[in-house]
Amino acid sequence: MSPRSRWIPLAVFAALAALLAAGVWLSRNPNRAALPSPLIGKPAPAFSLPVLHEPGRLVSSDELRGAPYLLNVWGSWCPACRDEHPVLTRFAETKRLRVIGYNWKDEHADALRWLERFGNPYWLVLVDHDGQAAIDWGIYGAPETFLVDAAGIVRWKYVGPLTDDVIRDELLPKLEELERGGGERKL
Incomplete structure (x- = not known):
């Protein structure tokens, strides 16, 4: 050598x-x-994913249109998701908009157990076991959060755990901007 x-x-x-x-x-x-997202200002990727609590039921991206929603990527295996969870729960309790859970690369039983232990702030929890739909969203970690308007356009993305400061300083101004734009808000 x-x-x-x-x-x-x-x-x-x-x-x-x-x-x-x-x-x-x-x-x-x-x-x-x-970190910039190429999805901002573009239609949210089309998907059809099972619902965690009703595995036989599929929900498509088209079914979520008509009202803005916050898509929160999480997994029971994600330590930062646990840190974020109380913040997300407080925000969801305001009922300002639908908070959709996106359970990513998780075991079904683990995800259910995690929500039972820490509470379920989600209006609906979608499941992406193999992570294939996440590729179109540009998801590369958890937690990540997307704000999607009533027309299905991605308006904001945040990488990392949401904090009260992030909600106050970033998410709420974006949501107010949507509301001023005449976007329909239904829960």
């Missing part, structure tokens, strides 16, 4: 460590919500 080739494993390790550090930094950086 040449002296130069001895450094290759160290270089590979250093590169992997740098990628891991970048991932940790992104997960803790409050500005990560600023």
